[in-house]
Amino acid sequence: MTTATKKKLVQWDPTDVKEELLKKYPPKVARKRAKQILINEALENETPEIQANVRTIPGIITMRGCTYAGCKGVIMGPTRDIVNLVHGPIGCSFYAWLTRRNQTDAGPDGENYMTYCFSTDMQDSDIIFGGEKKLEKAIQEAYDLFHPKSIAVFATCPVGLIGDDIHTVTKNMKDKLGDCNVYAFSCEGYKGVSQSAGHHIANNQVFRHIVGENDEVKPGKYKVNLLGEYNIGGDGFEIDRILKKCGITNIATFSGNSTYDQFASAHTADLNAVMCHRSINYVADMLETKYGIPWVKVNFIGANATAKSLRKIAQYFGDKALIDKVEKVIAEEMPEVEKVSKDVRTRTEGKTAMMFVGGSRAHHYQELFKEMGMKTISAGYEFAHRDDYEGRHVIPSLKVDADSRNIEEIEVEPDETRFKPRKSVKQMKALEKGGFKFKDYEGLLPDMDKGTLVIDDLNQYEAERLVEIMKPDIFCAGIKEKYSIQKLGVPMKQLHSYDSGGPYAGFRGAINFYKEIDRLVNSRVWSYMKAPWQKNPQLSASYNWE
Ligand code: CFM
DSSP, X not given: OHHHHSOXXXXXXXXXXXXXXXXXXXXXXXXXXXXTEEEOOOOSSOOOOOOOSOOOOTTSOBSOOOHHIIIIIIIITTBTTEEEEEESOHHHHHHTSSOSOBOOOOTTTTOOOTTOOEEOOOOHHHHHHOSHHHHHHHHHHXXXXXXXXXXXEEEOHHHHHHTOXXXXXXXXXXXHHSSSEEEEEOOOGGGSSSHHHHHHHHHHHHHHHTTTSOOOOOSOSEEEEEEEEOOBTTHHHHHHHHHHHHTEEEEEEEETTBOHHHHHXXXXXXXXXXXXXXXXXXXHHHHHHHHOOOEEEOOOBSHHHHHHHXXXXXXXXXXXXXXXXXXXXXXXXXXXXXXXXXXXHHHHTTOEEEEEOTTTHHHHHHHHHHHTTOEEEEEEOSSOOHHHHHOGXXXXXXXXXXXXXXXXXXXXXXXXXXXXXXXXXXXXXXXXHTTOOXXXXXXXXXXXXXXXXXESSOBHHHHHHHHHHHOOXXXXXXXXXXXXXXXXXXXXXXXSSOTTOOOOBHHHHHHHHHHHHHHHHTOOGGGGOOOHHHHSOSOOOOOTTO
16 A cells, blocks of 8 residues: 555656657757647646647657548447448558447447458559449449448548549439438548548538438437447446436437438437537537537547536436436436545546547546546647647637648538427526536637646657656557557557457446456566667668658
C-alpha cells in the first residue's frame, strides 16, 4: 500500500515540455505545431483556443487515418447486414478487414457480412480505362450471391482521381435490382484532412439514403437512438444490456452491431443519446431538424458517467416509473464496481496516464482513470475539431477552409408529414431550467486540470519525447504507437481496438478496465527491457539546419 501510493518524482514544467517538443522542428513547422500544443489554463468560463482539424504537415508521421477509413471503417463498418463494397485496389479493403474489433451478433436472421471482404480489386487497366463496368459487375455478383437488403459502395483514392461516377452506377443498379438499396460514398482517402471528413460523408449518405425508410412503429415506451457507439470489444452489448434492464428501448445504434432496418427506423425514436460527438453529431442535428428528435450528450465510459447518463435519459422522459427503475439498476450494479475500484485504487492511486485517441475517447477515458485515482497529465485527439476540445459554443466562430468546404453540407428541412416535436416548448424550457442541456457538448478542456498538456494530432516524434520527459505510468493510443512506446519502458494500452480486451463501457466494462489497467501499471516488464540500440546507438544523424 505504501509503495503503491508513493508517487514517482518526475519534475517538469509544461512550458518547458512544449518548448522541448518544438525544439527539433524547423521554425516554420514549429510555429504551426505550437498552435496545436496547448497548456490547459482551466480558466473560469473561458477555455483556451487550440488549432485543430487542419492538415498534417507533410513529413510528419501522424497518428491519423484517412477519409475512407472514417467512412467505410468507422461509420459503416459495424453495420452487419449491409454489404460494404470497396471500389479500389485490394489493399484498401484488406487493411480495413476486421481490424477494428467492432463486434456483431448475427441475430435471429443470421445475416452478417462482417466477416467478408468485398472489393472490386482495381488493377492498372481499370485505372487507365475506368472502373465503372467492373463496379457494376461486382454489385451484381454480391447481389446474386447474398441477396442483401442493401449494398454500400465506397470510393478509394484512385476512384476520385480517374473520375468513376459511382453515384450513377449505384443509382442504376438500385433501379435494376429493385429490392436492394444501393448507394455510394465519395469518401476518397484524400478528401479531407483525416478520417473526420469520412464521418461527415457517411452521416450525410446514411441520412439521405436510409434514415426514414421504415415508418413502422416499434414497441417500447422510452425509445432512444444511441449515436456514436461502435461496439468495439463489445461496448455496445454492455450498454444494450443496461438500457434493456432499465426498460429503455434502443431503436438504432449508429452503428455498433446495427442493421439496415435500425437506420431506416431511427426517426421513430424520441431521444438521441450521443456518445461520440465527433463522428455522429451531424446525424443528431439532422434528425432533430427533419423529425423533431432532440439530442443530448451522454457517456457510458466510466461507471459514474454511465449512471449520470442513465439519469439524464430518465429525466428527459420525466416518468417516475423510469426514474425509479434507473435508480434501482444503478443501485444493483454499483456495489460490484465499487468493490473492485476500492481494491485497485490501493495500487493505482496517484499514477499518471496519457491518452491520444481519435476524436472522443481521449476525453471519455479520463473518467475511468479518475475512478481509479489516476491523473491524466497529457491528452489530445487525432482528428477532432475545436468544438470537441473547447465545447460547441465555438462552432459559429470556426473557420471554413478549403478542406472543410470540400465536404458536402446537406440542407435539411422539417419533414412535411413526419416532423413531430417530442416535447413542447414549455417542456423543453422546464428541462433546461432544471439544468438539462440539449444539443450541447462542453469538450475535453474544461475537464482537464490546469497545467496539463493538450496536444492535437500528436505525432510519432512528439509521442516519444513526451513519454521520455513526462514518464507516465501508462500511455494510451493505437497500434501504430504501441511498440515504440513499450520500447521506452512504458506500458501501452490501445484505446481504439482495446488490444484483445473489452468491453470497457458501462458497469461491467468499468470493472474490466480497472483490472486490466491495474495489471498494466503495476507490471514492470517493459521497464526491464532494453533494446540493443538503446545501449549502443548503431546509427546517428543530424538535420542539415543543425
Ligand atoms: Fe468516435 Fe470511435 Fe473515437 Fe471515432 Fe476512430 Fe474508434 Fe477512436 Mo479509433 S468513432 S472518434 S474515428 S469514438 S475508430 S470507435 S477508437 S479513432 S476515439
